[in-house]
Structure formats: C-alpha cells, structure tokens
Amino acid sequence: MAPSNRDKYSVLLPTYNERENLPIIVWLLVRSFKQSGYDYEVIIIDDGSPDGTLEVAQELERIYGSDKIVLRPRPRKLGLGTAYVHGMKHATGNYIIIMDADLSHHPKFIPEFIEKQKEKSYDIISGTRYVGSGGVYGWDFRRKLISRTANFIAQFLLRPGASDLTGSFRLYKKSVLQKLVDSCVSKGYVFQMEMLVRANQLGFTLGEVPITFVDRVYGESKLGGSEIVQYVKGLLYLFATT
Template identity: 75%
Template sequence: MSTLCVFDRIRCERPLSLVIRRCFSARASCVPSGNFVIIMDADLSHHVSTLPLKQKEGGYDLVSGTRYRGDGGVYGWDLRRKLISRGANFVTQVLLRPGASDLTGSFRLYKKEVLENLVEQCVSKGYAFQMEMIVRARQLGYTVGEVPISFVDRVYGESKLGGNEIVSFLKGLLTLFATT
C-alpha cells in the first residue's frame, strides 16, 4: 500500500496535513527550507516530539531515535522481523563500530546543512542508506545524539523489507566496511 493510500485511511482519525514533494531518488534528497529536517515513516510509527527535545538539550548535528537503548523498544513485530533488525544492528556494530545503537531505524532529526552534506557523501540506496548516514556523520565529525523510542508497527500498509532489501543492505555494509 502506498504512502498516499495510508494517509487517506488515517486522516479520518487524526488531524493531518500532507505535503507532497515530487522527487524519486534517495529519501533525503528532497530537502525543504528551514534549519532542521525530520525524517520519519509516513505511517505514524514514530512520535515526533522526542527528537527536537534531545537536539535542543545537546545541540547535536543529528539525533536518531533508538529502539535498542534505554526505554526504547519495538512493539507489534513478529520474531522474524525482530531477528532481522537485531541481527543487522549487531553485524554493523561489530564491523563498523559506529558509536550509535540503532543504525537501521529511519526516525532522525538533522540540521539542514548537515543533511545536505551527508546526502552528497552517501552512495548507498535502500536500507543501507540509513546506516551509511550515521557512519558518515561520525566519520565527518558531526555530533550524534540518541533518544530511546518505542516503535509501534504500522497499522496500515506493509513493510517493504524482503530478500532484495536484505541483500542490498549486506552489500552496503560490506562497502562501508571496506571504505571507512
């Protein structure tokens, strides 16, 4: 189910506005005006209020929601999905030592200029893109803060995670391991 279809289903339940940006490359390449950019799933699996508070508290260049530290957690996933996520994060910790606990999550706040620079530096696509953004941020000396989040699985739509995405992630991981 597309993001637009999900929006149509949930707008009856919640007061929402939709801004459509027409670009089809890496998700962060559609950078709006303003000082900060929040990237999150469109299905409302994240609570947006947590990231700006952490950024204000620490002045971070990037704040990432983490499901794997403090009071963070995942709710609504089956065992297979939990194992894939935990496994991907474990392997990235061993190979890349990124200094962040959740590289596969997509809930992040960036200073706009930091995001623009990182997008220029990153070459990965798909799920590996999220991982590369954190790794490159650390490599370039940006400050990265984490805030525990409770991730609740989507109510509408389906995850796009499948075999092709896992292979792409592993290729991206090995590329980062070889180049960082």
C-alpha cells in the same frame, strides 16, 4: 525550553502506496507540532503510487493549507535516498526530520527529539529501539532476531557511535544533512545506515532518544528479500570503504 522564533522543522515523508496511513500520520504530526508550538512543514514525496496516495495528499493540502503540507511528487520509485535529496531541496526549515509514513514512527517523539537536540546543539538526533525504554511492537521473534542480528553485525563492523544504525526516525540540522547526503553513495535502505557511519567519520555530534517502533497496520511492508541482500552488500561496502 521555549520554542525559538527562528527554528522551523521540515518533515520529509517519502510515500509509496500509503493511502490509508497518510491522513493519520499527517493528523498526528499537525497535532504534535500545534501542541509543542514549533513551526513546521510536512513535505510529502510520493513516488508515483498507483493506489491514490497522491490524491489523498492533495486533499490533505487543501485541509491543512499549502504552507503546512507541501507536495513534491515524483513520477516513479527512485529510491529512498534520492527521495530525501528531492525533499530537502524544497525544505524551508533549518532542521529536517525524516520518518516513515506507515505509522511505525509516532510523531509524539518529535518534541523529545527537539528538546534533546537543544540540550547540546547536537547535529543529529536519532531514534533508537535498542536503548532505555526503546523497543519494537508487533514483530514476531524471528523478525526481532533478524533486526537485532543485523544491527549487531553493523555495530561490530562499522563502530558508528550509534546504538540503532538501521532506524530511520531522525532529526538533522539541515546544513549537516546536506553534507551527509553529498558524501553518501547508497540510494535504498542502506542509505540510513551510511548516513550515521559518515556522520561519525566527519565528527558530527549525535544524540539518541528511545522510541517505540510499531509494525505497520495498513498496507504491505516494503522490506523483502531483495532489501536484505541490498543491506548485506551495503554493509560490506561500508566496511571496505570507511
């Protein structure tokens, strides 16, 4: 399907200590959009990274242009959910793509997201690791087991109508994302899970595209014991309130 002249895709990239990864993910994004012909912008929301991520972002803005690389930094870490809210305020596209900046999500899947969305005018397209050719590369057995178990429990308790509830590579109609953000209360990693639960509640349509998730090459994972505790608390909260 040929690109529509009216459609524009705003990619939200929250960053914290992603100096090594940011130039690569931006280059891959620019290449993917140029090849597919879709209009786009990349909005970088850096939360006060001490490693110089913002300086790298400023150089990328100079290289690719301020119309394509939009910097909307914040002074400190304020949570993933609020980063998306902040980025969305500045988005000029009618579609929003959210993804990680650490190269775990490859931009090559974005054209597939867009084509899938256009098939039935889906409100949301979610990348899934658990259907078809989807999968995970670079995780040991223990981490795969934790991920599968977390997803299984979430499926059992919440019945969200999505196969990968904890993933964070998605495409939204901007108007739909705004309604979901307004209805969500979570601010951290649970935010992603709550978004799909609320979407199912509100009757929004969901399509899925199998993706390969790749463990980060540079930097340290942001997922630790506190995030796991947060996930369990969030899961119980959603079970009790949805």
